[in-house]
Amino acid sequence: MMTEPLTMPPILYLPCFDYQVHRQRPQQLLYHLSLLGFNVIYCNVTQDREHPFVILNDHFAVCQDTEALDLGRPYVMWLTHGPYVDSLPGFNASLIISDLADTTEEEFAPFAVWEDRKIQAADIVLCASRIIYETTAPKHPQVHLVRNAADYAHFAQAVQKTPLPIPDEKDQQLCRATEPIIGFWGAVASWLDYSLIRMIAAERPQYTFIFIGQITCHGPDSLSDLPNVHWLGNRDYESLPWFASHFDAAIIPFEIRKVTNAANPVKMYEYMAAGLPVISTDLPEVRLQKHVRIGRSPAQFLRHLDEALLQDRSPELIQARQATAQEESWTQRAEFIKERIIETFLRKYESSD
Structure with a gap:
């Protein structure tokens, strides 16, 4: 012994x-x-x-x-x-x-x-x-x-009154939009559903879609004709709460196949820690989260996005999402x-x- x-x-x-x-x-x-x-x-x-x-x-x-x-x-x-x-x-x-x-x-x-x-x-x-x-x-x-x-303390800064690192002027200007801003961060990779992104962005030209993360495929090139979709590339981890504080909702637009069925998106927990309404495609690990809306078709995804902007931004729901993230x-x-x-x-x- x-x-x-x-x-x-x-x-x-x-x-x-x-x-x-x-x-x-x-x-x-x-x-x-x-x-x-x-x-x-x-x-x-x-x-x-x-x-x-x-x-x-x-x-x-x-x-x-x-x-x-x-x-x-x-x-x-x-x-x-x-x-x-x-x-x-x-x-x-x-x-x-x-x-x-x-x-x-x-x-x-x-x-x-x-x-x-x-x-x-x-x-x-x-x-x-x-x-x-x-x-x-x-x-x-x-x-x-x-x-x-999620790193709860880091992302919870998005709804707190503490000062946050401010990105460059171009990013600030983009996030000053008065129309809804729909956010994403993470790898901009081959498993994103670019046809879904095209549909929701084309159907809602009044929404601004901001994608943050390293671009590892040619998918964004196919959407270059959409003026309301912005691919920012990498941004510092420290700046993500600032972006989250300017987003009105966040999305996980993954294709449904073997790689994504086995995935457990880190961004899902981070979005909730930041208090954001979350809309995702139908992934097994996402189904476990009652505060995430799941779009099982492009039309349902878009409907959930619209409804989330109207219904899911109350202080009570923000706190409920954060409470879940704090436990996770x-x-x-x-x-x-x-x-x-x-x-x-x-x-x-x-x-x-």
């Missing part, structure tokens, strides 16, 4: 996304675990050997020079990117956590070759949606459903994972005594 105090090695996340560019599931979970006392080293893709480590808090460091890592020390390895399974032998892994945020089908099919190996290599497997969990649970004894969430926070998710890490680490430690 263990008689000395528990000393947990730092969690190491190998380069996949730069921390400041994206603030998605890995960044949020790892940062909130650091707030619970876990030491975390998050490796950026972009390297800067003159500044190998950037310290964000007492327990969280962004590594900008992977050659500066101490490969002799033990780490808790946090895997999201399948190919890093091949890199595990180069590390002293005291624990391996595999986090499955997406299915490995359609756009993500190239990663399927690593998926089972990523699961089998792990001590703990986390799944972001019920569909991923049900597929994975028979393959490993320690599989846990840990859905996405990254802090809550991190606390659950903390318990799983400690119990698994203790079990391995004690069994080796």
